[in-house]
Amino acid sequence: MHWDLARLSDECDAQLRAIRAQRVAPAIARGDVARELERRYPFDGPHGIGEVAADVIALLERGNLHTAHPRYFGLFNPGVRFSSVVADLISASINPQIGAWFHSPAGVEIEEHTLRFLLRAFGFDPRTSAAHFTSGGSEANLTATLAAFGSVYPETRRQGVRGLDRQPVLLVSSEAHHAFFKIARHMGLGDEAVRTVPADGRFRMRVDALREAVERDKPFMVVATAGTTAGGAIDPLEEVAGVCAEHGIWLHVDAAWGGAAILSPRLKQHLKGIEHADSITCDAHKWLGVAMGAGMFFTRRPEALAAFEIDASYVPRGDELDLYRSSLQWSRRFIGLKLFLALAELGADGIAKQLDHQAAMADLLRDGLRNEGWEIVNDSPFPLVCFRREGVDVAELVRRIVAGGDHWISHAVLGGGIGVARACITNHETAEEDVASLLRALRGEKVNGQSGGDADRNPAEE
């Protein structure tokens, strides 16, 4: 090794620590980086890796929306704990192959241990349930859909969808994540396989409408969302589970972001009913503060993972923990180490404290916004706040805040037509001063000596 890993690690750590002083969103034009790369890296000869790494860090400092910034009120991408950096360093150095038990008994069992802890938290019996890490929520949702589909239509394993005499249907709420449309295309089912159940005034799946849809469409799966992406709504899990149980339908709970709340004794009440799910998606790389990508798939129906069963003569036949035979991936990186290290470092209490802190910061933001005449449009117990005010063009407001460089919020549409500004407390280091700073910027006041209103600052020139 020609370059000091400790130095790189120090540099990454320093980068994380210094982030508060930096601009949140990049002010960079399309093509800027490409031109620089063309000029400096024609790949015509070797460079010292230390020099290249420093270069890449500098490029990312300026050309990246800093999700690890405490004033990134963003899209579920968390502030990253240093334990994730350590985990990725370890897993890249040792490069364990997690796809087969014999290849990395220690790696596989570190993941299994971590997942058993979460299975218990979700109310699943670890002895009769199964779980594995995924690249993210999309893969976990695809895994659930394939498992449900395969268990309802076993004939498709040989014949694919042409073996069916009817259009298979899965039901999601109108506020669900769009991954399910991609999944339906991916599986050869098409967008029409995804039918949306209307949501109520709190953006939660309407159970009366679900009942009607179940009777009409005879779905192979119902997806309830626990923490919708735009508004943090939680579908009524108990009631949805009741409908699914009555009709024997696979219930998948997409808790990609909100599922983390299961680790907070205070917040987990909002996930009541999740224990009835046949499968759950939860991303560690969202609210649990772990670096991307670290999704998780949990199921109480491990027999349905037969959808992935395969016999490959070139892999030594091993153990029931051979994940290449029960999941989508084959070569599999050591995804779970990041979550293992976070849990080991902080303990479940430490994680819970952090989740509660983020919820408290969102409460503070809600109160502040209400005091200043904003309408809070969503009704989520989780740290996601959607707001608007009569006479304010929220899309324009969001553009102004983002261009100001000191905060990042987004624009979202709830209920198919309500435009809102959206601020999520994604970072465990977001503090009262950051919430106050966002409120000041929304008022159009100067923040940190810069205008909250103008895009006149270009850090590339600094």
Ligand SMILES: *Cc1c(COP(=O)(O)O)cnc(C)c1O
């Ligand atoms: C983020 C999200 C997904 C997709 O997960 P990725 O990790 O981005 O693939 C799916 N469902 C919900 C509710 C999400 O918030």
